[in-house]
Amino acid sequence: MSWQVYLPYVLVMAVVTYLVRAVPLTLVRKPIRSTFFRSFLRYVPYAVLAAMTFPDVLFSTGYTLSGSSLPAWSAGLTLPWAPLLCAAVGLLAGTLFAWRSKSLLTVAVVSCAAVAAAQACCLLFFR
Numbered sequence: 001m002s003w004q005v006y007l008p009y010v011l012v013m014a015v016v017t018y019l020v021r022a023v024p025l026t027l028v029r030k031p032i033r034s035t036f037f038r039s040f041l042r043y044v045p046y047a048v049l050a051a052m053t054f055p056d057v058l059f060s061t062g063y064t065l066s067g068s069s070l071p072a073w074s075a076g077l078t079l080p081w082a083p084l085l086c087a088a089v090g091l092l093a094g095t096l097f098a099w100r101s102k103s104l105l106t107v108a109v110v111s112c113a114a115v116a117a118a119q120a121c122c123l124l125f126f127r
Contacts, residue, residue: 057091082122090115 032038093114097107 057087057094083119086115086118086122089118 090111094111
């Protein structure tokens with residue numbers, strides 16, 4: 001396809017992105033005084049980050065119940081729920097470290113290490 005097909009789509013996306021960012025700046029000139037609305041806006045970035053990240057945690061294991069359609073036996077696991085268990089271990093480790101206010105890099109490394117350790121245990125004991 002040529003660029004002429006994509007140009008209208010890119011222009012519409014650019015206008016929508018600009019409007020989403022510019023309209024609140026032009027309509028809301030005064031500081032927001034409502035404590036409820038300010039506390040609501042305070043948690044929006046965390047909610048968006050969680051909504052973008054959480055599905056990836058469950059879809060990354062290659063197991064039907066946790067997202068993907070790749071069967072568990074392709075990894076050499078005889079237990080059908082082992083990849084889901086590994087994903088749950090990584091999710092739990094990441095949640096605990098994030099709850100303890102660790103850095104994002106620490107949370108990611110600990111989560112990956114927990115999933116790797118859980119997969120190693122599953123392959124070692126349930127193969």
